[in-house]
Amino acid sequence: MRVKKIVLAAAITMVAAVTLAGCGKKSSSSSSVTTTGSTSGNYQGVIENGRYKTSKARGVNTAQNANVYNLKAFESGLINVSKLVFSTKSYIFQEGQYLSSSTLDNWLGRKTSSNPTGLNPAKGKSSDPNPEYIQQIEEQDYMQQSGNSLKLKGIVIGIGVNSEYTYQKTTDGPNYTKNISNAEVQKQGKLAAAKILKRLRARKDLKNVPIVIALFKQASDDSLVGGNFFAYSKNNGSTISSWKTLNYKAVVLPKASDSTSSNSSDQSDNSNFTNFKTQIQSFFPNLSGVTAQAQYYNNSLSGMNITVTTQFYSETEIQSFTEYIVQAAKKYLPNGIPIEIKIQSSNSIQAVVYRNSGSSSYQSHIFSSY
Amino acid sequence: MRVKKIVLAAAITMVAAVTLAGCGKKSSSSSSVTTTGSTSGNYQGVIENGRYKTSKARGVNTAQNANVYNLKAFESGLINVSKLVFSTKSYIFQEGQYLSSSTLDNWLGRKTSSNPTGLNPAKGKSSDPNPEYIQQIEEQDYMQQSGNSLKLKGIVIGIGVNSEYTYQKTTDGPNYTKNISNAEVQKQGKLAAAKILKRLRARKDLKNVPIVIALFKQASDDSLVGGNFFAYSKNNGSTISSWKTLNYKAVVLPKASDSTSSNSSDQSDNSNFTNFKTQIQSFFPNLSGVTAQAQYYNNSLSGMNITVTTQFYSETEIQSFTEYIVQAAKKYLPNGIPIEIKIQSSNSIQAVVYRNSGSSSYQSHIFSSY
Numbered sequence: 001m002r003v004k005k006i007v008l009a010a011a012i013t014m015v016a017a018v019t020l021a022g023c024g025k026k027s028s029s030s031s032s033v034t035t036t037g038s039t040s041g042n043y044q045g046v047i048e049n050g051r052y053k054t055s056k057a058r059g060v061n062t063a064q065n066a067n068v069y070n071l072k073a074f075e076s077g078l079i080n081v082s083k084l085v086f087s088t089k090s091y092i093f094q095e096g097q098y099l100s101s102s103t104l105d106n107w108l109g110r111k112t113s114s115n116p117t118g119l120n121p122a123k124g125k126s127s128d129p130n131p132e133y134i135q136q137i138e139e140q141d142y143m144q145q146s147g148n149s150l151k152l153k154g155i156v157i158g159i160g161v162n163s164e165y166t167y168q169k170t171t172d173g174p175n176y177t178k179n180i181s182n183a184e185v186q187k188q189g190k191l192a193a194a195k196i197l198k199r200l201r202a203r204k205d206l207k208n209v210p211i212v213i214a215l216f217k218q219a220s221d222d223s224l225v226g227g228n229f230f231a232y233s234k235n236n237g238s239t240i241s242s243w244k245t246l247n248y249k250a251v252v253l254p255k256a257s258d259s260t261s262s263n264s265s266d267q268s269d270n271s272n273f274t275n276f277k278t279q280i281q282s283f284f285p286n287l288s289g290v291t292a293q294a295q296y297y298n299n300s301l302s303g304m305n306i307t308v309t310t311q312f313y314s315e316t317e318i319q320s321f322t323e324y325i326v327q328a329a330k331k332y333l334p335n336g337i338p339i340e341i342k343i344q345s346s347n348s349i350q351a352v353v354y355r356n357s358g359s360s361s362y363q364s365h366i367f368s369s370y
Numbered sequence: 371m372r373v374k375k376i377v378l379a380a381a382i383t384m385v386a387a388v389t390l391a392g393c394g395k396k397s398s399s400s401s402s403v404t405t406t407g408s409t410s411g412n413y414q415g416v417i418e419n420g421r422y423k424t425s426k427a428r429g430v431n432t433a434q435n436a437n438v439y440n441l442k443a444f445e446s447g448l449i450n451v452s453k454l455v456f457s458t459k460s461y462i463f464q465e466g467q468y469l470s471s472s473t474l475d476n477w478l479g480r481k482t483s484s485n486p487t488g489l490n491p492a493k494g495k496s497s498d499p500n501p502e503y504i505q506q507i508e509e510q511d512y513m514q515q516s517g518n519s520l521k522l523k524g525i526v527i528g529i530g531v532n533s534e535y536t537y538q539k540t541t542d543g544p545n546y547t548k549n550i551s552n553a554e555v556q557k558q559g560k561l562a563a564a565k566i567l568k569r570l571r572a573r574k575d576l577k578n579v580p581i582v583i584a585l586f587k588q589a590s591d592d593s594l595v596g597g598n599f600f601a602y603s604k605n606n607g608s609t610i611s612s613w614k615t616l617n618y619k620a621v622v623l624p625k626a627s628d629s630t631s632s633n634s635s636d637q638s639d640n641s642n643f644t645n646f647k648t649q650i651q652s653f654f655p656n657l658s659g660v661t662a663q664a665q666y667y668n669n670s671l672s673g674m675n676i677t678v679t680t681q682f683y684s685e686t687e688i689q690s691f692t693e694y695i696v697q698a699a700k701k702y703l704p705n706g707i708p709i710e711i712k713i714q715s716s717n718s719i720q721a722v723v724y725r726n727s728g729s730s731s732y733q734s735h736i737f738s739s740y
Contacts, residue, residue, distance in 0.1 A: 045690030051654070051655070052655070052691065054687065068739075069739055072739035073739060073740055075685035079686065095686060284421070285421070285422070285424060294740070303740065313428045315441075315446050316463065317465070319413075319449075324415075324417075352722065363733060363735070369442035369446070370596060370673065
């Protein structure tokens, strides 16, 4: 499969009919047109000259996140914000092509005479430094087919704002941590958004394209869940039009018994999960860990990722346990939301049980070896 | 869910209708009856007093296998041999309950005055020791419902025979390795089988039950695939009735370019896989590894496990790459056999694409995080 030109495939009608297995398209009218294909509800990606078109700032955010949960939550979350504005049926996803690694590295730095575009404030006193507020920035491009090429129809920018700042007063001295209030996170995120919008709009090639900016509050470095998006704004001009609130929250289950739940729905989610956990622990000997990440959207549970860790002594144990977990999940876990259950031994994943968004039945796969 | 008695559920008619998602059963006539449920083509497992009934020799084989591929291939392979004799629709699987850890530890040892039941020969000269031939033994029980309890209807014993023997002539001296010929593997496996059959048949509780014995040739410790079953025998008496040949083989793909393929079908399987590998490597930058375990049954490809390892720099890369892999798998990989593709970064699994046995479409799952 050699592809010579810019590429894509709208395949809009196809996508609607696409099932779990995914479905790509190779145009019959032109040999140069391909996409990654798409699974239901996901974007198709862009292939150029036969290769996946990676970001111009590839790897910048990987280096910016000490906590891998923040990286994953930021990127998956940004795609979800994009879906609110750019339908997966009408738009094709392209990794950011307008902001380069060096541009972003500069923006993520402190503002100094040698780095005038830095979005973070100058350091100030070593004994009481100004926090670095802006931790990561990501660009995503949304495209539509136009004749034989792709045309940019929208840009989405995510900005990750720190909720705490760790520093040392002297080189190799002890670490100090400043908490950054929610109000400050909001303020700093919106300040950075205004600057970034102006800078992008000043570019000739981005003069007329809608620019969506979304703000993300980073979780602390030791958190077992990532942060969350809390606001976004869609802009046609060069100043922020208005902010829409996003109400996401991620928590770890089971909750510590002394934790105060904010509402009764949280409590019942926690107790459902605890029942599931108790059930599978009484079934299988010596389970060493059963924990979950639970995500809330507008105060309703919107998804769960469960990890079950134990030592297995045989393949047949893995098979039987996986089948049992499917039953327990059906019985104890909530309906109508995506659920993922990883079943792993200390070294490696052994099986996965999952129910995708929009599906009513669980799938399971036991990892095989010959 | 409290379960008070011995347990099970034949659920025979249900199993036939069961789909991928699995389906358990709780009898309406008795509150004490449960199973692990069953996915299509797999056995249901036994739950006793609400707990999974583990093997009486739990963990023995884990300790016996330096190469984890041997352990997995042995146990999955033994289940496949069992399916040739005991239908998954009519029988319920139970982990071995008749051979204890201490019995098996003795059997797997050398025969000495203090260990008269050892299946391996006395050591002989340190400078030229007799090999330890028998490396692992596993028991599986096959049950049927009888009134309110389960009745044993068959036992399957797997015997793993070494294809090489590593020893030291002096304590802490260098390692020496003796290859064990195929003829010797066959001979030693059959000798051990005859002894084990006699020992089991001498037990009152196993007097009348069919005893299937299957022989497995262990792969070398540094092999990237496990060994394979090469013979089995179903016995109603106390001597081996006759041996049936099993023609399994597992290989690693892609093959080294200088390897001589045994036949043209092997060559075309290798070249199909190489095309798949080339295709995804030209698509995605810097793929660090694309390898496969391929299994053959009666000289036809019967399954593949592919591992793709690379560094990903964003969630969107993982999503796009996974969707592309589904397309490439459809185009380049053979139809009609189970295929598993693990997509992982150096640390952890990121996605899985698979097509189950008997299915014509691929499923994919991208691991999620909040």
